[in-house]
Amino acid sequence: MKFLSVLLLALSAASAKNVILFLADAGGVPTLNAASIHGYDEAQKLYLQSWPHVALSDTSTASNWVSDSAAGMTAIVTGVKTHNGVISMGADTVRGKQDGARLKTILEYAEQRGLSTGVITNVNVADATPASCYAQANDRRKFGEIFMQIFNPRFGDGVDIVMGIGRKPIFDSAKELGKDPEEAAKGRARTIYSALADVPASDARPIVVLEKDMDVPQAAQMALDRLSKSRKGYFLMIEWDAHTDDPKKGLDNLVAFDRLIRDIAGKVNLKETLLLFTADHSFELRTVGGRRGEPLLKGLEEWKQKNTPKEVVTIPAMRVGHSHTGEEVPVAAIGHGSQQVRGFLPNTKLFEVMLNAFGWRKD
Ligand SMILES: [Zn+2]
Incomplete structure (x- = not known):
């Protein structure tokens, strides 16, 4: 028995080299269910829904x-x-007024250990979800302050690959602080591109900030081409918005995100990747x-002609309001370390799941 547990310990000591965190913003259980029906006229047909380890x-x-x-x-x-509103600072923060403890993110742990890192999103790359990976701020609206932290990293050489939209609000916000993101980038021998197509193959650490319309699959491919060259491994976060204020847009996004996740899962080595x-x-x-x-969204076009987007969407198969809600969200996992994902858990546990997969200890 003792021998067996020692053996198991030895086997489980091998760590994941890479972690990819897929974040469907507002992609709760009801949205996942509806996306499967919307996309495939069948429940539980998303690729994600075939993953072996699931939690709430x-x-x-x-x-x-x-x-x-x-x-x-x-x-x-x-x-x-x-x-709410606070970017990777502790509960001692007063939003917009007073900084709290600067929290160390999983991306920063990875940077500190010499891994490559990336953040991809189809929304403003200085907005809450991507920002929480690479910055700390007492208010999510401080786009300039947040974005400029890319050039002043606390660990390693900072986030390596950044791809998202929001060029105008980010640059405007930086300007109000008297900062010039392009100058700061130059000082770090980096370039901020305004199109994915402008990124040369020779740039291993591109920052791409578009006005709008990020092609997430293309960005993900470009990021993985670069990150997978890292000998020590990588951490990559990919966000694809799944807010369903416009139900068609939100559900289409989630179906497309699921396809991208299937593609990526087919390319990475799941023995060394979570x-x-x-x-x-x-x-x-x-x-x-x-x-x-x-169609699940039958009647939506007619509804749109008669109503304003602010109203609760009411069609035969769906009711869609405009609020975030408080029930548990799905977690699904596959690959190295994925067996940690089970049961009901707090969202804070996901940090530990990633840290454990890498085989690191919390500071
Ligand atoms: Zn969100």
Whole structure:
């Protein structure tokens, strides 16, 4: 018996080289279910829904039952619950007024240990979800302050690959602080591109900030081409927004994200890579009807012609409000270390899941 446990310990001591965190913003259980029906006219047909290890994650914050993306992502990447609006700072932060403890993110742990790191999103790359990986701020709206931290890293040489949108709000916000992101990038021998196509193969650490419309699969491919060259491994976060204020847009996004995750899972070595999927919070979407063979979103176009986007979407099969909601969100995992994902758990546990997979200890 003792021999067996020693053997098991020895086997499990081998660590994951890479972790990829897939974040469907607002992709709760009801949205995942609806995306499968919307995409495949069948429940549980998403690729994700074939993953062997599943859990339900509580998303409450240090002060509220319902989380925003800032508190939600901070918990996932630092293991600490904070307040809504706060980017990877502790619960001693007063939003917009006073900094709290600067929390160390899983991306920073990776940087400190010489791994390569990346953050990809289809939204503003200085907004809450991506920002919580590479920056600390007492208010998520401080885009300039957040983005400039890329050039002043606390660990390693800072986040290596950054791809997202929000060029104008980020540059405007930096300008208000008297900062010039392009100058700062130059000082670090880096370039901020305004199109994915502009990135030369020779740039191993590209920063891409578009005005709008990020091609997430293309960005992910470019990032993986570069990150997979890292001898020590990598941490990559990929966010694809799944808010369903516009149900078609949100569900299409999640179906496409799932396809991308399938592609990536087919390319990486799952013996040395952990793939982790979750959402930062759930969303006010309910399937209240519908039948096989009929589009889930039947009646949506007619509804849009008669109503404003601010109203609760009411079509035969769905009711969709505009609020985040407080129930648990899905966590799914495959690959090295994925067996840790089971049962009901707090979102802060996901930080430990990633840290354990890498075989690191918390500071
Ligand atoms: Zn969110």
